[in-house]
Amino acid sequence: MFYSASFFGEDLESLGFKFSTGDRTRLSGKETYEMPSMIDWKKEIGKDERKKITFENLDSFKVHEIKEGDRERSWPLYRCLSWETFYNGHKYILSEGSWYEISISFYDEVNGYFNARVVANTFPAPSKSKIKESDYNKELSEGLAQGHLFDLGHNDSRGRSLGKDRNEACDVFDASTNTFIHVKIGKSSSNLSHLFAQGGYSGIILKQDEKILDEFNQHLVAANGVAIPKPYNAANYTVLFVSVIGKRQKKDIPFFSKVTFYNIVRKSLDFGGYNCRFTYVVLP
Numbered sequence: 513m514f515y516s517a518s519f520f521g522e523d524l525e526s527l528g529f530k531f532s533t534g535d536r537t538r539l540s541g542k543e544t545y546e547m548p549s550m551i552d553w554k555k556e557i558g559k560d561e562r563k564k565i566t567f568e569n570l571d572s573f574k575v576h577e578i579k580e581g582d583r584e585r586s587w588p589l590y591r592c593l594s595w596e597t598f599y600n601g602h603k604y605i606l607s608e609g610s611w612y613e614i615s616i617s618f619y620d621e622v623n624g625y626f627n628a629r630v631v632a633n634t635f636p637a638p639s640k641s642k643i644k645e646s647d648y649n650k651e652l653s654e655g656l657a658q659g660h661l662f663d664l665g666h667n668d669s670r671g672r673s674l675g676k677d678r679n680e681a682c683d684v685f686d687a688s689t690n691t692f693i694h695v696k697i698g699k700s701s702s703n704l705s706h707l708f709a710q711g712g713y714s715g716i717i718l719k720q721d722e723k724i725l726d727e728f729n730q731h732l733v734a735a736n737g738v739a740i741p742k743p744y745n746a747a748n749y750t751v752l753f754v755s756v757i758g759k760r761q762k763k764d765i766p767f768f769s770k771v772t773f774y775n776i777v778r779k780s781l782d783f784g785g786y787n788c789r790f791t792y793v794v795l796p
Contacts, residue, residue, distance in 0.1 A: 527578045527642065531556045531589075533564075534572025544578060546641055547698070547758025547795070553589070594701075594766045605767050608701070619767070625778065626770040626790065630763075631752075633791045638756065641795045645697045648756060648793075649683045652695070658687035660735045663695075672731040674717070674724050681714050681728050687737050691750040695793075699755045704769040711751050711788075712776040719746050719784050746785035751777075756793045763792045 528544035531553055545552045554562065557573075565573060576586040588609070595606040603614045636655035638648045646665035653659035661669040663683040674681055682692040692715065696707040717724050722742070729739035753773070755765065777788045 527580060530576045530578060532572075532574045532576060532586075533557060533561050534569065534574075535561075539576060539578070539584070547761050548575070549760060550593075596767060607766060607768050614767070622767070622770050622774045625774050626765075629777070629789050631789045631791050633754075633793070635754075635791075635793055637793065638795055641758075643697075643795075645683075645695060645756075648697070649695055652693070653684045656684070656686050656688065658737070660685045660687060660732060660737050662731070672735075674714070674727050675721075679714060679717070680710060681718065681731075682711070685732065685737075687732075689750065690748055691752050693752045693754060695754040695756065697756045699757055699761070699765050699769070701766055701769050704755070704765060705772050707753055707755075708769075708772050708776045711753055712780045715746070715751050715781050715786055716784055719744055747787070750787040750789060751781055753788075753790045754793055755790070756795060759794050759796070 528546050529548045530539050530542045530544055531548075532539065532542070543556060545556075570590055571588050573589040574586045575589055575592050576584050578584050591609045593606055593609075597604055603616050603619050605612045605614055635652055639651055644665075646663050649663040650661055650666055650668065653661040661683075662672050662681045662685055663669055664673055664678070664680045672681070673679060683695045684693040685691070686693060692711070694707055694711040696703045718728060722744075725740065725742070725744055733739050757763070773790065781788050
């Protein structure tokens with residue numbers, strides 16, 4: 513079973529997650545978990561509290577994301593659970609509090625498509641277990657032989673946007689392998705949807721709009737890189753999606769996130785000629 517917060521913001525640094533049972537105990541006195549699992553929840557809540565769970569009080573069992581500046585977000589626990597099971601020859605998936613029956617042939621097709629594109633990497637591990645996405649992207653760019661930072665959330669690359677809407681080309685461009693790297697910390701459905709949409713949009717706009725490509729090249733040359741040659745051939749480039757996960761988290765993502773990957777990559781990036789891959793980086 514996955515534990516996956518419904519939203520994992522990147523505006524402020526996440527300090528971790530806490531669990532509550534509706535007993536009005538102050539959160540400040542509860543343990544903080546970096547990337548929590550169901551084992552953590554069972555340990556924190558205890559057997560006696562778990563026995564008190566009923567349909568009527570289910571909403572009072574919550575997950576809280578603690579952020580810097582004493583801010584927090586919270587969700588009912590059941591909305592943070594993701595589970596897949598076969599029952600009587602049918603495939604069922606629990607996602608954000610709802611059950612779905614999935615065609616087994618479609619399930620197999622999506623999983624096969626995604627798994628065929630999961631690769632290993634030699635990226636540097638984050639320097640600390642609690643790290644901002646933009647800070648890790650900076651470390652990643654410096655750890656690559658020809659890495660260039662394009663994360664608009666980092667001060668060093670805030671001005672490297674594309675077009676009038678100030679879109680982001682990628683988080684890091686690896687010129688040594690012609691790879692556009694897109695990074696998200698965590699593997700919640702909302703995070704991954706944003707990750708795939710960002711990669712899909714930037715890949716296609718660079719291919720279709722020469723002015724956008726010129727703007728990207730200007731940023732690249734200004735960062736002591738070499739401009740991408742024209743005419744642009746997407747087949748020479750890779751779009752790599754990276755999920756940064758906790759050391760105890762399983763290297764897998766929820767099925768519906770795989771469906772999003774399948775739709776965006778298969779119908780857009782693959783069709784446009786790109787090589788698309790997915791990989792994991794594990795927090796220390």
